[in-house]
Amino acid sequence: MKKFSFLFLLLLIFAGCGEDTKDQAVVKTKKSEPKPVVKEYGFVLDDFDVVVDTIERGDNFGYILDRHGVDRGKVFEISQTVKDTFNPARITAGKKYVILKAKDSAHTPLHFIYQNNKIDYTVVNMGDSISAFTAKKPVSIKRREVSGVVTSSLSEAMQAQGLSNLLVYQLSDIYQWSIDFFKLQKGDQFKMIYNEKYIDDTIFAGVESVDAAVFKHSGRPFYAFSYETDSLTGQASFYDEDAKALQSFFLKAPLNYSRISSRYQKRRFHPVQKRWKAHLGTDYAAPTGTPITTTADGTVIASSYTSGNGNYVKVRHNKKYTTQYLHMSKRNVRNGQAVKQGDVIGFVGSTGLATGPHVCYRFWVNGKQVDPYRQNLPTAKKIEGAKKDDYFAFIAPLKEELDNISYKKI
Incomplete structure (x- = not known):
């Protein structure tokens, strides 16, 4: 019996030794990766x-x-x-x-x-x-280049590129003195070099600045380069390829992005009074509450209300030029107040003789009401002297970079 038990034990040992050791995996404890620190x-x-x-x-x-x-x-x-x-x-x-x-x-x-x-x-x-x-929060700046083409509106052109509407306002601000955005044409093209802000390098936080742009309107390219001429304030302005400032004495319009619903004309059928009479202003239709800005520096000489004008503001710019803004929902300035070009003086409404929300913009030259679009208005200043050479040296690489960006086509 003892002999049998010994033989049986030997068989078990040899059977164990004969097993395929390749199937016996060595189990190792995997070190867990350190959890990232979230700060x-x-x-x-x-x-x-x-x-x-x-x-x-x-x-x-x-x-x-x-x-x-x-x-x-x-x-x-x-x-x-x-x-x-x-x-x-x-x-x-x-x-x-x-x-x-x-x-x-x-x-x-x-x-x-x-x-x-x-x-x-x-x-x-x-x-x-x-x-x-x-x-x-930590903010990083990313430089971008973009090209677009207008098919129906500038907003749609930006959306087609997947761009922020903030760029629409940037372009309209840059070119508000030189391009009539109410007269954009299908096929107008633009290119921009600009900077975007990102929080933690990933979250879009807006447009930081525009370095350069060119807007081809009716076949003519309008260049714009951001350039600092006042080292004390550090404030930059936009100039064209000839060192001429884009900023002019008057803005093209008293508000951003609306439509002209009625132009200056000597004979128009009045929608409220139901009779033919002169319309000595330009009507810009826009949603109620849209900010209305003064088109040039000046002094408020009237901030009042009448049954025809509704809430209105009148601004004297100098001895020659005066402007007026009618049908406001609310006035934002007082009589005698000094205002700067682009200051919000009121908000679009339909007070007075108005059928819908708009601002009627009126323009006087030497006391006579005229059509502002037919006036030879004061032009912008230029960079002069030695500063002009510095400017041309500064914009040369920017212009080359702009010109190397391909125009987008319809």
Whole structure:
């Protein structure tokens, strides 16, 4: 019996030795990769319990903190301590906020972060030491080139390129003195070199600046180059390829992007009075509330209301030129106030004798009402002297880069 047991044991040993060892996998413990550190607003978020929310209509600072366990006495102390940096009474519905809480049993709120806008934020420290400071998210600038063609409108041309509507306003601002955007033609083309802002290198935060552009309107190229002539203010203006400033004495129109519903004409059938009479102004149809800007520097000589004009503003620019803006929903300036070109003086409405929201723009030369589109208005200034050579040297590589961008075709 012992002999049989010994033989059986040997068989088991040899059977084990004969197994295919290739199928026997060696199990190794895989090292887990370190978790990436998420840092925002200057804090390592993994160190806290994070609450992200949006301020609702009717919310206030005290109500928000009360929901998260901060008593009224502490809220008052915080408000009084940080009021010079952060005014709790001015938080706005729709703004994002973040509360960072301690990872303790009480989940004690330690920091309140208010997102002022996409870039700027305010941190309120609510722990043992109460304080507040403002800061900015990291912003990077990315240079872009774009080419487009107008098929029906500039907005649609931008949308077709997947571009921000902010570029529409940039172009209209640059060329508002030289191109009549109410007369764009199918096939007009544009090219731009510009800079975009990105938060954390990924989130689009708007257009930072335009370096150069060319807009081909009716077959003629209009160049624009951003150039700093005032080193004290650091403010740049746009000039063309001949060093002539694009900014002129008068804007082409008193508002951005609408349509001309009625032009200056000596005989027109009045839609309200139902009779033929002269229309000594240019009507720009636009939604109620659209800002109306003064087309040149001057002084407000009337800000009033009449049954015909509705709410209106009249601006004297110098001894020769005066402009008037009618049918406003609301006036934004007072009589005697000095205004600068582009200042908002009121908002589009339909007060007075008007059938729909628009602004009637009237223009006087030496006391006589005229059609502004038929006037030889003051021209822009040029860069002169030695500064002109500096300007040409500055724009040479920009112009070459612009010219190397292919025009987009229909």
